[in-house]
Amino acid sequence: MSLFQKHQTTLTEAINALHSRTFYAAFPEHPAPAVYGETADADGQARFKAMLGKKFEELRQSGAEGWAGQEESPYLQESLNVSYPTFSTSTLINRSSAAFHTWRKTSINDRAGILTESLERVKKRFFEVAYATMHTTGQGYMMAFQASGPHAADRALEAIAAGYEELNRFPAKAVWDKPMGKFNIQLNKEWRAVPKGISLVIGCSTFPTWNSVTGIYGSLMTGNSVIVKPHPGAILPIAIFVAEMQNVLAENNLDPNTCQLAVDTFDKMITKELAEHPDVKLIDFTGNSAFGSYLETLPGKTVFTEKTGVNSVILDSVEDIDKTAANLAFSVNLYSGQMCTAPQNFYVPQAGIKTPTGTVSFDEFAEKFVAQINGLVDNPKAGPFVLGAVQNKKTKERVTDAEKLPGKVWLISRSFENPMFKKARVATPVVVEVDSSKKEIFSKELFGPIALLIKTKNTDESIALAKEMALAHGAISCGAYTTDAAVKEKIADEMALAATPVSFNLTGGIYMNQNAAFSDFHVTGGNPSGNASFTNPEYVTKRFTWVGHREPVKV
């Protein structure tokens, strides 16, 4: 049985899910012993610990030109001391070019089979990946497992499915038979989906696998060779993915360099050198807007970016103000606000928020919001695990700076004790009140656990500001609370024009930060927060070119 046959059902289900957009997951998201095995967690943790302080020798990239690695655990605030083989840009490019010509001629079905198989292999290592993610990104255990393991694998499968479908969307061959009156012109036509070349996937420090696998698998599925350039602060999680990919490639007599890992260090980054190389035709990037915008201007490249944005919450009227405040408090606490989908600007009308039992004033809402944040932080069974640790020192500084903003500070950031990691770099949310006239304060992303309560004249101003922020500075997510159908449609319409998806009236166990594979288009590509979306048809069609040849039918 070929790998394609082995995984055909999964692939078919994934393509169906892409179109039904109902719930579908190929990889169970809960790290339950019943699913992943009684000892899976302990084994994974042991394997992770065994990697520390050593060379990562799993890659099938021969002839290392050096070894380097500067990852540091935000939980321990000490180095992992894992080192990876390093290679010059020319070695990486030459190997990728060579691998490209074999890989592009590998059949669509074989590519799909190999790629899906690699995800099955990684599935056996989800716990290792989870611990590697915790100790590079600072994510809590549950998020680290889900986001870097099953959710990332689902996103990767989504990219395989989307690519597979697009590659099969037009026939490989057809006879074109044109009646000309007394005779027919008959042409044999064929169409080739020609991959673009070398694909560079640039990772970020907070979601090292989830944000990278769509580009990696999207490019590979469509026949491109890939160079994965992780963030120097978060290598290990994606290194495990690449190692398993290389294993499956080698087992199938293909060049492991079809998907290479390109490690660099903070003091000598090779990203620009790789990105500007003329043989690199595709670039996927997650990270800051300045670098993303620079990449978008590189001539002769197809670039997919997810940059920064200013995410808004519009509060108009609610069914239950306490549940609303609790939901939003969770969104702000989750991974200490270090998600690209985390809310930052909360627009509350000066007249307050309408509820079935009367209006809740701006101040009353602020109090409830702060109380819910504190309640979660101070819950020792939940807080430390929801907040996790802060990936970057600069994020902590930004939180401290936010307390100096000109406005009432409703909540200052503080520390708390993580029972498992005493030295963890932590910061709880800061909440500051800002008047809607002080646009310069809230017109930029303040990455981290920073919430601004913006007092607006009314909901119309709230909507206008949320739309303006999205159009001018980007937005990846938006929350809105209203019980009024007309207001709801206005928000839906105005934010749609700003290409921002809106989560309405979320309470309970679902948050505006979360984006589901096969159902949510993550980043629309329609505002400055990014020019690409996971995973609409463009996300894969731009990775190859349709070329049609033709020849008269022989008579």
Place this chain on the structure above:
Amino acid sequence: MSLFQKHQTTLTEAINALHSRTFYAAFPEHPAPAVYGETADADGQARFKAMLGKKFEELRQSGAEGWAGQEESPYLQESLNVSYPTFSTSTLINRSSAAFHTWRKTSINDRAGILTESLERVKKRFFEVAYATMHTTGQGYMMAFQASGPHAADRALEAIAAGYEELNRFPAKAVWDKPMGKFNIQLNKEWRAVPKGISLVIGCSTFPTWNSVTGIYGSLMTGNSVIVKPHPGAILPIAIFVAEMQNVLAENNLDPNTCQLAVDTFDKMITKELAEHPDVKLIDFTGNSAFGSYLETLPGKTVFTEKTGVNSVILDSVEDIDKTAANLAFSVNLYSGQMCTAPQNFYVPQAGIKTPTGTVSFDEFAEKFVAQINGLVDNPKAGPFVLGAVQNKKTKERVTDAEKLPGKVWLISRSFENPMFKKARVATPVVVEVDSSKKEIFSKELFGPIALLIKTKNTDESIALAKEMALAHGAISCGAYTTDAAVKEKIADEMALAATPVSFNLTGGIYMNQNAAFSDFHVTGGNPSGNASFTNPEYVTKRFTWVGHREPVKV
């Protein structure tokens, strides 16, 4: 019956044809009296003549701020004296912005019905359009009828069909039902295809409708409002399309400004002003590379270009050298080489071309090629109608300059008499021999009836040069003649990597210049000749953004 219901069968057939890629045409290409009516041609010609020297008052764009028009007939070498209403950029933009918000809320089915109906209306005016095309572009009668009439309408329908399919590709709504163990999270999700805004379609002087309608109909189908900016030298053909579109819009109580005509003059072009306006989000352009490349760099725009290229013919081995020479001679003569798909560089090995009856030397082929060109030019029943007239004076100058190239001139350009238009601006092909080492000569587009016979070391060098030209300077079409399967696959593979479609071994009544709607992707978008293709999925998906909203299911 709604317009959608009226045209539903056509739309379904068109979508099927997009996927089967077999022959399909909704609009008969032959101007036969049996199809279009006994008096259709004479009536069309009369209506065209009645327009000359007058104001074009058919547009439903009120309050003209001026009247202008500088079209000149290449057949008569005199002005048409047709003037069109002109408007300032701000008027055009303001009207387009206002129309956008109504049009984007018009249902997908209504948009499809209205757009298809407008093509049915234009069908009644194909002969007028044909004469208008002849007397602006210089095309021969048959090409003017086919390219500007039925073929353009088929391409427009293709864009409608592609847009319609993409807009319906994902459900408008779905319930996302995620099992969480003890309970389920249920979200109502909805997805909106949000148009980008104002679409600017910039026309060219040689194919004023065929090259513009895909952008116009692609943008309108996906909900954008459109401003059509024709080339000042070729307005009337597309003005008729726009007028009929406005009629159908008005009849359906929609704003005719949803699709506006923006006329300018050679001395005061408004293209840049329109293109750079921040409200213009989409730009379609056909024309020279310099302006196209400038448009591609404009920030915040989605740009679709068809620019220039260097089209090659690779001659390796043939079944019949005379039929080959005849086919290529026709391609060079057709519309005096003024097609973006016309061949320019003919690569012939120094050892000659293999045939079943022995090798034909370079010189023998040159003689046969020249003889075939002369035979067609000197055939009074065919030549003048195939060659047509030369649109632009500069093209004639370029042909004259080509005779001074350093190489043997196998054929000089000359004049001939068009029996119907004594004053026509005409030029027959010039054929010059160039050595493959003189790359600087053939590394650029020499627009017009200019053929370079390039003597190469062998077919491998021919392939390498054709590929290099396409990668460096773009190519829209390629011809190749070989009877060797391995050589054929090498050409197919190498030119595919240069994103250039190859027509193999064409003889008889089909030419490498021709591109069929629903079957050929015109311009692949993968080399410098343009970044867009008629009509792959990207061509329409880039005109809108998917935005998904969600809300918990009420329990």
